[in-house]
Amino acid sequence: MSSLVRTGISLERELLADFDRLIARKGYGSRSEAIRDLVREHSVEADVARNKVIVGALTVVYDHHQPRLSERLIAAQHHYHGKVLATTHVHLDARHCLEVVIVKGRSAEVQHLADHILSLRGVKHGKLVMTTTGKQLK
Numbered sequence: 001m002s003s004l005v006r007t008g009i010s011l012e013r014e015l016l017a018d019f020d021r022l023i024a025r026k027g028y029g030s031r032s033e034a035i036r037d038l039v040r041e042h043s044v045e046a047d048v049a050r051n052k053v054i055v056g057a058l059t060v061v062y063d064h065h066q067p068r069l070s071e072r073l074i075a076a077q078h079h080y081h082g083k084v085l086a087t088t089h090v091h092l093d094a095r096h097c098l099e100v101v102i103v104k105g106r107s108a109e110v111q112h113l114a115d116h117i118l119s120l121r122g123v124k125h126g127k128l129v130m131t132t133t134g135k136q137l138k
């Protein structure tokens, strides 16, 4: 278990008021937990920027009537087989599918995989969210 350290910070009254309003809207019970989350967010961003191993979820909404798209999506996931941990597929309606591709790897490789998939013709929208494997964060 990590040991807790108390610290004090100085900031402008208006900035603190803004912060308190923001964290109240988000439902934080204390400034400490909100600040811990901000630090973790920066830590994850730094891991992404430094090409560390991350996990991520790539959401993809596409039209499966687009010729050869389903085949291309499968081929892309096989090409990056070491990075793709799992895929979930939902048939949204008669034409549209949602896939969530769960990935793990160095951030640049995972971004490359996502760019490849999202640029395929027939993919209507998608987004890659990268996060921590949890090991480095307290």
Ligand code: NI
Residues within 6 Å of the ligand: 064, 089, 090, 091, 092, 096, 097, 098
């Ligand atoms: Ni489908």
